[in-house]
Amino acid sequence: MSNVKTQEQTTGEIAKDCGCKDSSRREFFAKVGMGSLIVAAAGTGLFSYEYFSPNVLFESAPIIKAGKPDQFPAGTVTLDAQSGIYLINGAKGFYALGAICTHLGCLTAWKPELDLIACPCHGSRFNRDGVKVAGPAPQPLPWLKVWLAEDGNLMVDRSSTLKEPEYVKV
Amino acid sequence: MATTVKEEFERIRSTEVWRTIFRSGSGSSNLHRSQAVQQNIFLHLFSVKVRSRALEFSPTWYLGALTLSTFFILIATGILLMFYYHPSVPQAYADMKDLQFVVASGVFLRNLHRWSAHAMVFLVFAHMFKVFYRGAYRPPRQFNWVIGVFLLLITLLLSYTGYLLPWDQLAFWAVTVGSNIAKAVPLMGKQIRFLMLGGNEVNANALLRFYVLHCVILPLAAILLVGVHFWRIRKDGGLYVPEKKQL
Numbered sequence: 001m002s003n004v005k006t007q008e009q010t011t012g013e014i015a016k017d018c019g020c021k022d023s024s025r026r027e028f029f030a031k032v033g034m035g036s037l038i039v040a041a042a043g044t045g046l047f048s049y050e051y052f053s054p055n056v057l058f059e060s061a062p063i064i065k066a067g068k069p070d071q072f073p074a075g076t077v078t079l080d081a082q083s084g085i086y087l088i089n090g091a092k093g094f095y096a097l098g099a100i101c102t103h104l105g106c107l108t109a110w111k112p113e114l115d116l117i118a119c120p121c122h123g124s125r126f127n128r129d130g131v132k133v134a135g136p137a138p139q140p141l142p143w144l145k146v147w148l149a150e151d152g153n154l155m156v157d158r159s160s161t162l163k164e165p166e167y168v169k170v
Numbered sequence: 171m172a173t174t175v176k177e178e179f180e181r182i183r184s185t186e187v188w189r190t191i192f193r194s195g196s197g198s199s200n201l202h203r204s205q206a207v208q209q210n211i212f213l214h215l216f217s218v219k220v221r222s223r224a225l226e227f228s229p230t231w232y233l234g235a236l237t238l239s240t241f242f243i244l245i246a247t248g249i250l251l252m253f254y255y256h257p258s259v260p261q262a263y264a265d266m267k268d269l270q271f272v273v274a275s276g277v278f279l280r281n282l283h284r285w286s287a288h289a290m291v292f293l294v295f296a297h298m299f300k301v302f303y304r305g306a307y308r309p310p311r312q313f314n315w316v317i318g319v320f321l322l323l324i325t326l327l328l329s330y331t332g333y334l335l336p337w338d339q340l341a342f343w344a345v346t347v348g349s350n351i352a353k354a355v356p357l358m359g360k361q362i363r364f365l366m367l368g369g370n371e372v373n374a375n376a377l378l379r380f381y382v383l384h385c386v387i388l389p390l391a392a393i394l395l396v397g398v399h400f401w402r403i404r405k406d407g408g409l410y411v412p413e414k415k416q417l
Contacts, residue, residue: 105347
């Protein structure tokens with residue numbers, strides 16, 4: 001019986017011989033198994049994120065043909081509810097505002113009797129320059145890039161907001 | 171020849187077919203009764219014996235059982251509504267109106283689904299208040315309280331996802347507002363909203379995603395957790411029943 005060595009003794013001797021850490025075959029495979037599970041889980045997470053993010057969207061284009069300048073009489077604020085913009089013919093020229101409330105994304109409406117833009121959801125109000133005058137909205141309505149196309153139409157790019165007011169003179 | 175209903179029932183209970191389904195067989199000893207509970211997949215969630223005090227109205231007000239009842243009503247009516255509802259932009263609103271005005275009993279089922287949903291949210295909150303103020307969340311029932319919190323979240327998410335499906339103005343703007351609230355999450359808010367809606371605006375993708383969540387993923391999660399929730403009642407020593415105060 002005395003010359004029969006237990007597994008621990010044998011591994012211990014091998015460990016002494018090579019000077020490496022004491023680790024059994026079972027622990028090694030457990031670590032390999034756990035590691036591959038972690039890699040597989042991370043991969044599944046990544047692939048799921050990719051799968052659930054659509055690569056092609058059938059949403060409307062950011063650039064809108066607003067119409068000819070003479071459709072917008074001087075001093076008027078015109079809402080295009082479909083594209084969510086205001087086209088305003090102001091004293092200094094044409095400009096456009098985003099009509100989506102900066103609070104939680106509702107579509108605002110122009111109230112000519114108040115001379116204000118009002119949001120129906122939580123009561124934010126803006127003047128015709130997009131500056132907030134009341135309500136919970138944290139930001140003014142964004143100014144959008146406007147230009148006159150060669151065919152005589154006013155164009156608005158909803159994806160590019162202006163830092164400084166710019167007017168289009170016609 | 172005159173057999174009583176009871177004798178006939180006993181005869182059926184001792185047939186081989188019955189014994190293959192209900193192994194405990196006939197007999198009404200305590201052993202038979204406890205086996206009848208233990209050997210049934212649905213009943214085994216519950217205790218074999220309960221204190222009669224636990225079945226009274228005052229310890230629970232039956233709020234948990236009532237919540238479960240509304241959940242069953244919601245599953246039954248929801249499956250029936252699915253037979254007529256298409257989760258697509260051109261059809262969703264019209265299907266909802268058809269259920270109200272064209273489909274036989276459609277308005278009854280839709281309203282039952284709607285009112286049960288409101289009732290379930292109310293009952294879940296009432297149940298949680300009752301558990302909280304009774305102190306029934308305390309050890310050894312802490313984990314079941316945590317499961318209950320997850321069930322509350324699932325209930326609210328079911329309400330929220332179901333809110334979009336009629337595809338009317340209220341639904342559209344409520345989900346627009348809700349998804350913009352999700353956008354306020356630090357760092358990954360935009361990605362969360364994009365994944366939620368399957369795009370940048372509330373549109374066909376959002377409708378389909380909310381439909382799948384509402385009809386498949388969230389109910390399955392709820393059924394799973396409800397199972398654990400009920401099983402834990404037994405494992406945590408039965409319903410919390412405080413001693414009756416001596417007046």
